[in-house]
Amino acid sequence: MNEASAGYTPLSRAAMAARVARDIPEGWYVNLGIGIPVLVADHIPAEREAVIQSENGVLGMGPAPAPDAINRWLINASKLYVTLVNGGSYMHHADSFALIRGGHLDLCVLGAFQVADNGDLANWATSDNDTAPAVGGAMDLAAGAKRVWVVMQHMTKSGHSRLVRRCTYPLTATGVVKRVYTNLAVLDVTADGFAVREMVPGLTFDALQAMTDAPLRMAAP
């Protein structure tokens, strides 16, 4: 489908990250997953202090360093060089995951393959006989953070909805996702399934539903 001719423009990855960032208030401690989630940090204004955690033992992670100011011992979970903000600290892995599992993070933003309308999350493997499955910290983050938001494309490259009735991919955690940001819409996961909070300009509810496997309803205004 040509989306421009359909009357709307899906959000870019950067715009999706910026949309998530708008909803992160000052004072929150936040873990950002690999992919679009890490871009969210670039869109939190400097005067709004939110503390970013990286599960390899960094609390108070800052942006990438200037090329001449790299600390070669300081990387993030994606194994990219980062910086430490004033007030930041280091900890070992057991403490890092104690703060994750212990419910101390206000928010974890993750990417996903699928989210079900009961909040089930599938974001670590695409089949049950995956060669060399790799879970990393995804299951700990999904089970431990106070809230889990997902940011992802609404559909797969082959045109399948990522918002589903039940996940067909292996689960990361059950019933944990509270909100989903896609390139088309922002949706809450409620006891009654997905509730659409907003859509990109020009997109109709019916058109969004047609691109979504799970049943949708509009959120109460």
Add this chain to the structure above:
Amino acid sequence: MINKIVQSMAEALAGIGDGAVVLIGGFGSIGQPNALIDGLIEQGAKELTVVSNNAGTGRVGLARLLELGRVRKIICSYPRSAGSVVFEDVYRAGKVELEVVPQGTLAERMRAAGAGIPAFYTPTAVGTKLGAGKEERDFAGRAYLLEQALAGDVALIEAWEADRWGNLTYRSSARNFNPVMATAAKLTVAQAQHIVELGALDPEKIVTPGIFVDRVLHVPYGEPVVT
């Protein structure tokens, strides 16, 4: 006089036998004890069980140990990453057994081992295939899985500074699994960039107290490279 500083790699790795469970520090290549891994390749122990967050990249270090067929089983959270070519080959060929463990559970299993806790309940992996078959129990209405402590015969770790008592400091995010693994093995061997006089380390800044460390080898290699 207590002196845990050893003068040679042979001395550092003496006694590691076939079938040993080897905890290897690091997150990716940062905080990874590369010299000790190379030493282990030379040392010759085989049928090893390796516990490490990742499964090596390229054809050096842990990847080389795998390629040489010296590892029977690997326990890790994230075996597949950019450049993990050897692991993928030996895994696909059925030459290495893999136990994938969520990263926080992996860390806590070793923390528990070092703290004398045989098992613990965690909410991580409930309702997933990694939790399948594990004992499940409800506490205050939430489901948890029973996970067992994971102890090593030997831990190979990397530190920034060390003294002759084995007190250690770390550098930035190179701390990662190293202090946890130091507590969880019968024999803990640290490679350190700097050896300092006893008393030179600020007691407020020692991360791993020497009680957890058996041997220290001075390996001043300079800056790590992300691989």
